[in-house]
Amino acid sequence: MTIALDSLMTWIVVAGIVVVLIVAFFVGHRTGTRRALNRVRKYARGTDPDALEAANSSRYRAALIVNPTKTDASQLASTAEAICRFEGWNPPLVIETTPEDPGEGAASRALDEEVDVVIAAGGDGTVRAVASALAQTSTPMGIVPLGTGNLLSRNLDIVLDKTEWALRIALWGRNRNIDVGTAKTTEDADPHVFTVMTGLGFDAAVMADTNSDLKSRLGWLAYVEAGSRKLVGRPSHVKVTFDDDYRISARVRSVLGGNCGKLQGGIQLLPQAVIDDGMLDVLIVSPKNLGQWVGVLASVLGRKTSKGLHTEIRKCQKVVIESGEELDVQLDGDPIGQSGYLAMEVLPSALTVRVPTVEQRKQIRAGAWPV
Numbered sequence: 001m002t003i004a005l006d007s008l009m010t011w012i013v014v015a016g017i018v019v020v021l022i023v024a025f026f027v028g029h030r031t032g033t034r035r036a037l038n039r040v041r042k043y044a045r046g047t048d049p050d051a052l053e054a055a056n057s058s059r060y061r062a063a064l065i066v067n068p069t070k071t072d073a074s075q076l077a078s079t080a081e082a083i084c085r086f087e088g089w090n091p092p093l094v095i096e097t098t099p100e101d102p103g104e105g106a107a108s109r110a111l112d113e114e115v116d117v118v119i120a121a122g123g124d125g126t127v128r129a130v131a132s133a134l135a136q137t138s139t140p141m142g143i144v145p146l147g148t149g150n151l152l153s154r155n156l157d158i159v160l161d162k163t164e165w166a167l168r169i170a171l172w173g174r175n176r177n178i179d180v181g182t183a184k185t186t187e188d189a190d191p192h193v194f195t196v197m198t199g200l201g202f203d204a205a206v207m208a209d210t211n212s213d214l215k216s217r218l219g220w221l222a223y224v225e226a227g228s229r230k231l232v233g234r235p236s237h238v239k240v241t242f243d244d245d246y247r248i249s250a251r252v253r254s255v256l257g258g259n260c261g262k263l264q265g266g267i268q269l270l271p272q273a274v275i276d277d278g279m280l281d282v283l284i285v286s287p288k289n290l291g292q293w294v295g296v297l298a299s300v301l302g303r304k305t306s307k308g309l310h311t312e313i314r315k316c317q318k319v320v321i322e323s324g325e326e327l328d329v330q331l332d333g334d335p336i337g338q339s340g341y342l343a344m345e346v347l348p349s350a351l352t353v354r355v356p357t358v359e360q361r362k363q364i365r366a367g368a369w370p371v
């Protein structure tokens with residue numbers, strides 16, 4: 001009986017010690033948590049500037065390169081600041097583009113500041129300029145699409161009409177490595193970077209002749225208007241050399257090199273183009289008259305441009321187009337003048353772009369508010 005009582009007392013003492021240890025652990029843990037929370041609150045109140053600076057320096061920072069002709073730049077900057085604050089990022093570095101610097105210089109400055117992402121807010125021209133600075137660096141590009149075509153955004157499924165979501169994708173989206181193309185209009189020139197398509201001939205003449213007032217009022221329909229005026233025309237004799245080897249000689253209206261092929265209205269101009277396959281898809285368009293243009297249109301709408309009516313596509317890493325006459329040239333929709341020479345080359349996986357994650361896609365489809 002005495003032994004049993006001793007044994008019971010021993011168990012009670014051991015159980016008591018265990019209970020005391022457990023309580024002490026949780027109280028200590030909660031006290032520690034409370035102390036940590038108090039520290040955070042103190043930083044938030046700004047009572048400890050050194051600590052606040054230390055906390056800020058460890059947070060991410062974005063640069064927002066905004067084309068002020070496409071949106072109210074100060075309002076977009078305020079929205080971006082609010083989203084960055086909410087997401088725990090530092091206030092963004094905001095730089096407006098100018099006619100002298102459509103984005104490349106601004107993006108280079110952002111790289112010097114060692115930001116974590118550079119967001120191009122504008123049309124395809126702004127995206128191309130920012131991509132020129134970011135290509136072959138490890139800094140990702142976010143996109144807030146504000147243009148007429150927004151072709152790179154369309155091809156990467158970045159939301160077109162939800163600025164807050166586009167900003168959030170830029171901050172927390174998935175990094176996707178894509179190819180970029182380079183193009184030069186003389187053998188010795190410094191190459192331009194493009195992300196979607198570069199072309200010589202009809203397409204570039206349409207871009208060059210599109211009325212900018214009409215474009216801001218009618219959007220892509222302005223291209224249709226210019227296109228209809230340019231349809232009637234004489235084909236040009238060109239030599240096209242693929243990968244320094246295979247050469248064709250043809251009378252064409254247009255030669256286009258593309259990294260991706262989706263246009264407005266779901267039109268797939270280059271149905272087999274893949275944005276990260278390390279290849280360019282080169283489309284040759286060669287109608288001789290209006291009737292043959294109908295065939296071209298049917299091939300485009302039927303997604304059969306690869307071997308269509310007066311259209312064909314060839315994949316390559318490098319292409320050189322030589323024409324006996326000066327023809328219009330466009331880079332991602334921007335006319336850059338005339339040339340009888342255009343060389344394009346692909347730079348595989350040269351650019352990192354922030355695209356929506358699976359979860360972000362679900363939330364966007366569900367109509368969720370991003371913040």
Ligand SMILES: [Mg+2]
Pocket residue numbers: 179258259260273274275276277278279280281
């Ligand atoms: Mg490709």
